[in-house]
Amino acid sequence: MTDVTKPLRPGDLDPLARSGTGRSVSARSAMPDAGGASDLDVAALDERLGGDHELLSELVDLLRSTLPDLLARIDDCLAAHDLGGVREAAHALSGAIGNFCAPAAGRSATALLAAARRGDRSEAVRARGEFAASWQRLEPLLVELVTPRRG
Amino acid sequence: MESMRALIIEDEITTRVLLRRILSREFGCEVTECQNGLEALEALSHREFDFAVLDLRMPVLDGVETLDAIRQSPGFAALPVVVMTVEREEGRVRRVLELGISDYLLKPLRPDHVSDRVRQLMAKIAGARAAEAGSRAREAADGQPRLLVVDGDAGFRRLVAKAVEGWQVVEAESGLAGLKQAIELKPNVVLIGQNLGILGADLLLKKLRTRDQLHQARLCLVRPEGSAPEPDAHRGYDVTVERAADPDLMRARLAAVLPDLDGAADPVDAIGVAVAAALGQFFGMMLSLEVEPDPDPPAPGDDILGARTKLTVGDRHRPLEVVLRWDLATARRLAGVVLDVGADQATDEDLELAGAELARIVASRVKTSLEASGGRLTYSPAVPLDRTPLGPPRQTLTFRTVKDGLRYRVDFIDANEDDTAPGGPVPVLP
Numbered sequence A: 001m002t003d004v005t006k007p008l009r010p011g012d013l014d015p016l017a018r019s020g021t022g023r024s025v026s027a028r029s030a031m032p033d034a035g036g037a038s039d040l041d042v043a044a045l046d047e048r049l050g051g052d053h054e055l056l057s058e059l060v061d062l063l064r065s066t067l068p069d070l071l072a073r074i075d076d077c078l079a080a081h082d083l084g085g086v087r088e089a090a091h092a093l094s095g096a097i098g099n100f101c102a103p104a105a106g107r108s109a110t111a112l113l114a115a116a117r118r119g120d121r122s123e124a125v126r127a128r129g130e131f132a133a134s135w136q137r138l139e140p141l142l143v144e145l146v147t148p149r150r151g
Numbered sequence B: 001m002e003s004m005r006a007l008i009i010e011d012e013i014t015t016r017v018l019l020r021r022i023l024s025r026e027f028g029c030e031v032t033e034c035q036n037g038l039e040a041l042e043a044l045s046h047r048e049f050d051f052a053v054l055d056l057r058m059p060v061l062d063g064v065e066t067l068d069a070i071r072q073s074p075g076f077a078a079l080p081v082v083v084m085t086v087e088r089e090e091g092r093v094r095r096v097l098e099l100g101i102s103d104y105l106l107k108p109l110r111p112d113h114v115s116d117r118v119r120q121l122m123a124k125i126a127g128a129r130a131a132e133a134g135s136r137a138r139e140a141a142d143g144q145p146r147l148l149v150v151d152g153d154a155g156f157r158r159l160v161a162k163a164v165e166g167w168q169v170v171e172a173e174s175g176l177a178g179l180k181q182a183i184e185l186k187p188n189v190v191l192i193g194q195n196l197g198i199l200g201a202d203l204l205l206k207k208l209r210t211r212d213q214l215h216q217a218r219l220c221l222v223r224p225e226g227s228a229p230e231p232d233a234h235r236g237y238d239v240t241v242e243r244a245a246d247p248d249l250m251r252a253r254l255a256a257v258l259p260d261l262d263g264a265a266d267p268v269d270a271i272g273v274a275v276a277a278a279l280g281q282f283f284g285m286m287l288s289l290e291v292e293p294d295p296d297p298p299a300p301g302d303d304i305l306g307a308r309t310k311l312t313v314g315d316r317h318r319p320l321e322v323v324l325r326w327d328l329a330t331a332r333r334l335a336g337v338v339l340d341v342g343a344d345q346a347t348d349e350d351l352e353l354a355g356a357e358l359a360r361i362v363a364s365r366v367k368t369s370l371e372a373s374g375g376r377l378t379y380s381p382a383v384p385l386d387r388t389p390l391g392p393p394r395q396t397l398t399f400r401t402v403k404d405g406l407r408y409r410v411d412f413i414d415a416n417e418d419d420t421a422p423g424g425p426v427p428v429l430p
Helices: A008-020 A043-047 A051-077 A083-100 A103-118 A119-145 B013-026 B037-046 B063-071 B091-099 B111-142 B155-163 B175-185 B201-209 B247-257 B269-287 B328-340 B349-372
Strands: B006-007 B032-036 B051-055 B081-085 B105-107 B148-149 B168-172 B189-192 B220-222 B240-242 B292-295 B303-312 B318-326 B376-384 B393-402 B407-414
Touching: A008 B155, A043 A051, A051 B013, A051 B105, A083 A103, A083 A119, A083 B013, A103 A119, B006 B013, B006 B037, B013 B032, B013 B051, B013 B111, B032 B037, B032 B111, B037 B063, B037 B189, B051 B063, B051 B111, B063 B081, B063 B091, B081 B091, B081 B111, B081 B240, B091 B269, B105 B269, B148 B155, B148 B175, B155 B168, B155 B247, B168 B175, B175 B189, B175 B201, B175 B303, B189 B201, B201 B220, B240 B247, B269 B292, B269 B328, B269 B349, B269 B393, B269 B407, B303 B349, B318 B328, B328 B349
Parallel strands: B006 B032, B006 B051, B051 B081, B081 B105, B148 B168, B148 B189, B189 B220, B220 B240
Antiparallel strands: B292 B393, B303 B318, B303 B376, B318 B407, B393 B407
16 A cells, blocks of 8 residues: 655656556646646645645545536526626635646636636537536546555 | 634535534634525524624525615624625625625635634734733723823923823933833833933833833834834834823824723724725725735835825824725726726726725725724725825835735825815725
8 A cells, every 4th residue: 555645746646647547647747638747736736735645545436426516506607697606606616626726627627718708608618518428537646646655 | 713604605505515614623612593584584584693704695684685684784893794795796896895894705705715704804803802802801900091201391291291191191301210110110101202211212112112011002103293203213213202292282182192992092094904995805805805914015116006095094194195005917807807908908097096995995994894893984095106106104014925926015194184086085984
């Protein structure tokens, strides 16, 4: 079993990140998306949280437990053409994702918020789809990051 | 430092958790969390908090509305509040500054940054409490603050003794006697007058300045009647006051220089703190520019743009001009956010308008601060700098932005009471 020692440093994260799915999370740029942008900036996240792995775990758990409701709220509001509701939920989404140094998800959350503010529903729907795709890539990376490797 | 009670008002849970962790683990705070403004007002009505960290955009009752409600509540109007924002919406920032905040945090939060700001805030709160306790202890000890008047003219000393109310006045007829009395009595204010014998005014000042136990005493030079305040006259003294033979006139002049001693010292100091806070917060929230005191301040020059506004403090009858100036790069960025024009497209008029607007925001912020400490303020609308010549500054604050090195300065200038802008002083309205 490989334990994460504190403080967490970017170098510590690599072996953990390579476990499980076998996908690599490099210190700087992980899992390039179609546009070439990174999904998770591990080094920045590590710096932001001061290497506090316990805090990171807590935040990731919270994000994973709250995001489904938040996204469901956004979907309901989009279906009801309630862009005010979308704006409110997208603001919370943007704030939550903003804590994780996840550029692609952050961008799509911001785009969703901006579209809702403009009252542009079709753009909001597009941004919501983009967020779903980026979250699909981001979630396993976060899980890998906080799950101690068993070996 | 004693454990403090912190109120977190934030709808987004990961940010709440981040804050709770920093506040409780790093600073030992007792933390209460609320998800919106309504919950926060409810919590505030049931218990006391030392400070609050407030998100600006929330459902139900947003941050600005919550801050407004807090400031209007007699029970917790003075609560120190740190706002968190991603906003660069000028109207929102302006309103927040007008309502008065202790500090701001830009989102997404950086724990190290949050820690620095919280540390500063807690030190400020602890300092204010210590000052308040000291003031209360002083009053309890002898009831009245002490004024030492050192002057060779017995008539003038008696006139001063009659002119001031609520002060214990002690007289000394010479510089030597004054020094002895000052050491023994530790007065709050020393008036240093004329005909002091072998230990003249400047030497007495120097001796008083070297005494640790007198470091909080306000040292005031009484200058001859009819003399104009010169920049050199201020050197080394906290303030100067013109001598008067007429008791009423002397009373009015002394009223302008004697501190209140009720927790707030010199109102000019309070203005300086409020101005510095308002500018730092505005530049931080609107331009993401961190501001620090400038150790190498630029001399004022013709190319420095800016605005000028005159603040009149309470019923002190001591008009004070607060002059804001900043360099061209800062002025352009300012125009960009305040007037929403491209930095390169800003005309001279835009720069002037943006400066005037910032001056207005600063004036509103100062008003909030003064009112919180029981003071009053009126102000005249900002006017361009080149309309009238400026007098010598009584005090100058200089700042620069940490990253870009943009500079600005604030001069505090004594003004004549009749030197008002067209229309005269007007109340600052929210």
